[in-house]
Each structure stands twice: as C-alpha cells, then as structure tokens.
Amino acid sequence: MTMKGLFITATGTEIGKTLVTAALTHQLRQAGHVVGAIKPIISGITEGEMEGTDTAIIASAMGQGLDEATLDTISPFRYKAPLAPSMAASLEGKVLDYNLLIETCRKVIDHPVFTLVEGVGGAFVPLTDDKLVADWIGDLDLSAIIVAGSYLGTLSHIISTLEAMQARGLDVRGIVVSESTGDTPDFDDTLAEIRHWTKLPVIGIPRLHGAEPWQQAPDLTGLVELDPPAV
Template sequence: MSAMFITATGTDVGKTYVACALIRALRAEGRAVRAFKPVVSGFDPADTDASDPGRLRAALGDGAPSLEDISPLRFAAPLSPPLAARLEGVHLELDRLEALCRTQIAGDGPLLIEGAGGVMSPLTDEATNLDLIARLTLPVILVCGSYLGTISHTLTALEVLKARGVTVAAIVMSESEGAPDLGETAASLAAFVGEIATLTAPRHADGWDASDLARRLQL
C-alpha cells in the first residue's frame, strides 16, 4: 500500500493537471496506479470528459474504473462541496469521506487522492481538506500557481500543513496564464522552503512530463 494526497494552495491552480501527468508518468514505468477524488463539484453529466474525474479516468487509460468509482460524490453546482451538496439534499460528513478514502488506500498499488479546492477549502460544513489530510496521515504533493502572489499563498499553505504534522513530499508550481517567468518564480519560492523539492509544471498542449516527480516519490 502506498498513497499520496494531492492538494493545492487554492482552486483551479492545476491539481488535476499535475495528477494526470503523474499518472501518465507512473504508467510509463509500468506501475498500476489508481486515482481517487472523493468529492467533486461543478460536475456536468453532459460533459464528463472535461470534468476532473473524467480527466483522471482518461489518464488512467484502458481498464480505468468508472467515474462513479473515481469520484463517488459528484455535484452539479460550481460551489464548494458542502454548498453544492446541500443544493442536492446531501449533507457531507468527514467520517464518510475518510471511510471512502481508507477503502481506496487499502487497495493494491500506488494511489493518488485528489482533494477539492485548496488546503483550507471546506469539504463539509465543519471540515476542510486539511482535516481530511490530517486524519489520513498521508504525505502530500502541494500544487501552486505561478501567478503574482503565489509565494505568499504557498508559504501560508506550508505553514498550516506543518502545524498539523503533515509531510509535504514535493511542491509543484503549475504554470498560470499570463504570469511572471515560471522558472524564476519557482526559484524564488524554493529559497524559502528548505529541502522540499520544488518542481515546475509548464503548460504544454501534450501535457507535462512528470517523470522527475514520479522518481522522487516513494510510491
């Protein structure tokens, strides 16, 4: 059993982009990687391919599990999970989310669990991604953008993760549109994060090669 939690400094900075790239890199090494995103909002049943679980499923390739298996809790409204769930008459509970993740963790082969939103984004009315991560005691990949201000946001996220005893396995800076130079921004961030590996994920039409990240992780 080996598992990693992919979280981020905020919403829409590239978690799924990084997760899909890492899945492809692990598969290229012959690893039978799995992916799980317990809850997703903004899910359009008419365009599943564009959804986060749809993109994860595509990266997993032939024999991938169903969307229901990858993301069992899917809600239509593009809101935080508890708000989107409430509109559909569902009350999200941290115990249930933890149980869903633990069932996946008990399976065979490397597992990537992707959160919803950023480290401190709410998953339920009472709990955040950080609460779930801390309960699972999994190391994390922290994804950040390269936009102006990202260094402050990333260092803040690192501080709250550290305060809860969470191990950060790597930081991946995903390129933001119209942002300052990706390499220079990552180098500036790296000066503040000690021994935590800081990698860059450029935005290419054919995706990012995450083989270096795959080699660094003990999955």
Template sequence: MSRFFVTATGTELGKTFVSAALLQGAQAAGLTVAGLKPVASGVDDGNLANSDPAVLLAAQGLEQDWPAVKRICPWHFTAALSPDMAAAREGRRVPFDDLVRFCRGTLDGPDEFVLVEGVGGVMAPLDERHTVLDWMAALDLPALLVAGTYLGTISHTLTALATLAGRGVPVAALILSESIDSPVPPVETAAAIRRFAPDLPILHLPRLAGPEGWRRSALYADLTRSGRTAAASTGRH
C-alpha cells in the same frame, strides 16, 4: 508503495493535470496505479467527459462513463461551488467519516502508486466542520502541493505550507504549475520560495497545449528524481 494526497493553494491551479500526469507516468514506468477524486463539484451529463474524475480515469486507461466516475468519485455535485455549498444545493452533504473510509479502502489495497486528489485548496470546506486539511490529516498522507506562478503565489504558497506544517501534514514536493500570465519566470518564483523552504523539492510543470497535455508531461520522472516517490511510503503505508 507510494501514496500521495494532491492538494493546492487554491482552485483551478492544475491538481487534476498533475494527478493525471503522475498516474500515467507511474503506469508507464511499470507500476500498478489507482487515482481517486472522491469529491468533485461542477460535474454533470454535459461535461462528464471533461470532468476531473474522467480525466483521472483516462490517465489510468479506464473507461470514462458514469459507473466508472462513481467508483472513484462518490460525492460529485452539479454546481461548481465549494463542496459544502454544492452539496447543500442538492440537499446532500459530504459525510466525513465515510469519505475517509472510502479513501482508505484504496490506500490499503495492493496498487503500487496511489493518488487521492483533493478539491479546491488546502482549506476548502467539505461540510460545516471539516476542511480538506482535516481530510489530509485523517488519511496521514504526504501532500503534493500545487501552486501557480501568478502574482501573489509566493504568499499563498508559504501560507499553505505553514498551514500544512501546523497540522503535521508533510509536503513531499511543491509543484509550480505555470500560470498563463506569469509575471516572472517560474525559476525565480521557485528561488523566492526556496529561501523560506530550503529543503522542499520544487518541481516545474510547464504549460502544455491541449486538454490532454498531461500525456506529454515528464512530471513523474521529475518526482522520482527528487527522491520523493520512495519517501511517500512512510506513515500508514
């Protein structure tokens, strides 16, 4: 069984697009799948259909109504801010131990391919003491790190890789999600990063038109070819 935590070097870089592409690809390959987005900001009645948890539900062929969203995203907030700030606006907080238990309920289940999508970047704060990095370390999952191809991404990516390594979080693959304004071709960005991380599989996610471009992505096949779907079954799972 394969389990991954999808994180990123920052926000708005394509975590949900990556997660949706992988879930649909795994399901098309005949696997049973489950995708969680336990914490999300900027979710309300006005944008429910286009929200991150709704996209993950669509990728699994499930309904995208409020009851379904709440099943995979118990901690959703209206303000499009970091989770700690968004929760504070509503007089709430993200209870870290409950968050970890919620994820493990699915991770310990029978589905063959499970993704937990994080929120923001690697060091996004969840509450006054915990970050996404703490969440990943507690779940003991290999990470899929999503990065852009914008100017500055090499430094951001290497910083994220060093931070994850410092906490013992293995990175199964780096996924370069092509930015709108890429100053250099993604292959050159990958080559620069590879000099510092020679053993890390680096996958390229090209820009695909439309909000459901993930339906046309071959990312799951690329991940499978990298040999990392099998490797992700180590650790707790």
C-alpha cells in the same frame, strides 16, 4: 519506506491538481508501477456530461474508459454547483458524509496499490461545517504535495498553505508549480524563490498544449517513494 499513497492538494482552485494527478499517474504506469487514482469529490458537473471533466482526465491517465462503475470509483461524491463541497451539497439539500468519504478512500488506499488521491480546491476548503480538506489529508494519514500557480502573489499563498499544513503535522513532500497564464513573474525566478523559502523539492510545469497535456509534463516521480516494479 514505500508509500501507500499521496494526496494532491493546492493553494487554491483551478490551479492544476488534475494535471499533476494525471501526469504522475501516467509517469508511474509508464515506469511499470500499478497505480490507482481517485478524485472522490467533484463539483461543478452535470450527470451525463462527464467528458472533459477532471474525472474523465484521471480515467484516461489510468487507461480506462469512463463507464458508470469507473465514474463511481473515481468520483463517488458529485455536486452540480462549482462551489466548495459544503456549499454545493447544501444547495442540493445534502450534507457531505465525511465519515463515508474517509471510509471510501481507505477502501482504495488500503489495497496494495499505490493510490493518488486528488482533493478539491485548496488545502483549507471546507468540506462540512467542521471539516476541511486538511482534516481529510490528516485522517487518511497520507503525505501530500501542494500544487500552485506562478502568478504574482503565489509565494505568499504557498508559504501560508505550507506552514498551516505543517502546523497540523501534515507531511508535505514537495511543491509543483503550474505556470500561470498572463503577465506573470519570470517562471525560473519564481521557482528559485519558492525553493529558497520552503526548502522543499519544487518542480515547475510550463504551459502545456495538446489533447492530453499531462503526457508532456516534466518528471514528477521523484516525489514518490516506491519499490522498483516487479520484473
């Protein structure tokens, strides 16, 4: 069955969600698919200084410049403090409008274009006083992939996140492991352990370098079910 979209979530923050979103967007476009990608919520940004941000990376992967219209399409909910949305919004005297978030996402994913939706932080980060990222995934009725690091302790974080998501009835398509920096366990051994314990497809992304590292990522398209592109 063709998927209408896929949610990119993680075991925590600053792990590699945007790298995965950009890589998968780029790879699907290279394969001839029409793809959209959004990161509706972004925190830790200053208006007017968007170059190098996650939003700019996603725009680049879609072959777009970052004008005001593109910025508002990819990341309409923007906050200055690098905190969970519930906390970042509160510092600005705001409350994230969860219903508007869902409505905004649905307007994109209900079009006949496969859409990647990148979350914020991990799968259980608070969005409001009573909604988590996991609620967001469920209310959009999208399958998800979990992005994780390869640091010592990641196996516990992955299993905890996966089991908590599955307990909510969320469909997890696979796990992408972005190699962590520093003194970490053997990368291949870590991937093998994750496969053993999760029984899911697991793809490892080694440390990448260069201006647009997402162009060098291993093939992630096996996590997506799409009809062949029209010739």
